[in-house]
Amino acid sequence: MRARDLLADFPTVGLDSPVIDAARMLADQDLPGIIVVGDDGTPFTILPGTEVLRLAVPAYCQDDPALARVVDEAHADTFLNALDRRTVREALPKRQRELPITDPDATVLELAALMARTRSPLVAIVGDGRLQGAVTLQALLDRMLAA
Amino acid sequence: MRARDLLADFPTVGLDSPVIDAARMLADQDLPGIIVVGDDGTPFTILPGTEVLRLAVPAYCQDDPALARVVDEAHADTFLNALDRRTVREALPKRQRELPITDPDATVLELAALMARTRSPLVAIVGDGRLQGAVTLQALLDRMLAA
Numbered sequence: 001m002r003a004r005d006l007l008a009d010f011p012t013v014g015l016d017s018p019v020i021d022a023a024r025m026l027a028d029q030d031l032p033g034i035i036v037v038g039d040d041g042t043p044f045t046i047l048p049g050t051e052v053l054r055l056a057v058p059a060y061c062q063d064d065p066a067l068a069r070v071v072d073e074a075h076a077d078t079f080l081n082a083l084d085r086r087t088v089r090e091a092l093p094k095r096q097r098e099l100p101i102t103d104p105d106a107t108v109l110e111l112a113a114l115m116a117r118t119r120s121p122l123v124a125i126v127g128d129g130r131l132q133g134a135v136t137l138q139a140l141l142d143r144m145l146a147a
Numbered sequence: 148m149r150a151r152d153l154l155a156d157f158p159t160v161g162l163d164s165p166v167i168d169a170a171r172m173l174a175d176q177d178l179p180g181i182i183v184v185g186d187d188g189t190p191f192t193i194l195p196g197t198e199v200l201r202l203a204v205p206a207y208c209q210d211d212p213a214l215a216r217v218v219d220e221a222h223a224d225t226f227l228n229a230l231d232r233r234t235v236r237e238a239l240p241k242r243q244r245e246l247p248i249t250d251p252d253a254t255v256l257e258l259a260a261l262m263a264r265t266r267s268p269l270v271a272i273v274g275d276g277r278l279q280g281a282v283t284l285q286a287l288l289d290r291m292l293a294a
Binding site: 020023024026027030032048049050051053054056057058061062063068069106107109110112113114115116117118119120121137138140141142144145 | 167170171173174177179195196197198200201203204205208209210215216253254256257259260261262263264265266267268284285287288289291292
């Protein structure tokens with residue numbers, strides 16, 4: 001059992017897509033995360049759902065629970081509005097971490113270790129220089145528990 | 148709009164539940180994570196799906212991609228077997244981090260900031276000294292995008 005046996009097609013967003021479109025895709029299709037592709041169609045980064053959410057949270061609230069608490073309710077409900085024109089490229093975190101990307105030969109154990117280490121419920125599979133699909137935590141667990 | 152308006156019942160596991168049961172619950176019910184409760188029924192910790200997966204990955208493979216790659220395929224497919232008798236308590240990480248737990252008065256922005264900061268697609272809501280339910284990333288995004 002290798003990544004190639006577990007992967008499935010997965011939707012992608014481009015770097016110049018609006019953040020709001022990425023959030024909507026995540027919500028509407030109930031995805032565990034988003035694959036952001038560059039102009040060449042290969043993954044530029046993978047964003048777990050909580051990272052997509054982070055793109056939508058004002059910086060001044062991210063690390064200070066007290067500030068998020070005092071924002072008045074009406075404002076809190078509409079904070080997404082400010083994102084209307086922001087692109088994924090503009091919102092991406094500056095620091096680059098290890099990305100949950102591997103190749104079609106990865107074993108089940110390798111996929112599990114990669115998801116655990118990068119805390120991503122989604123791994124992109126790249127082979128022959130292009131995106132082949134993705135393996136989700138759900139698909140991996142289903143396979144592991146069926147064994 | 149407050150946490151109390153977004154929360155829903157959410158299944159829990161006890162500290163002495165087998166890890167394999169937690170993994171099975173996550174997979175079968177397609178949950179974004181698990182709420183682990185102590186003997187008094189209040190949340191002891193919240194484990195995002197990737198942390199549940201981490202419980203199932205041998206320590207020697209977690210931080211070394213090369214080791215996970217060289218484990219032979221047959222062994223990689225069955226590494227979960229060793230977990231049969233391990234409990235959640237035994238498998239929990241030693242270090243305690245900020246937990247994604249808040250109260251029913253939390254605003255939408257507060258919930259979003261908490262999920263982003265703790266990287267948890269799941270927040271437990273505790274009020275009146277007991278677990279009231281949980282807010283998922285999915286429920287929060289649905290609400291934010293409908294606004």
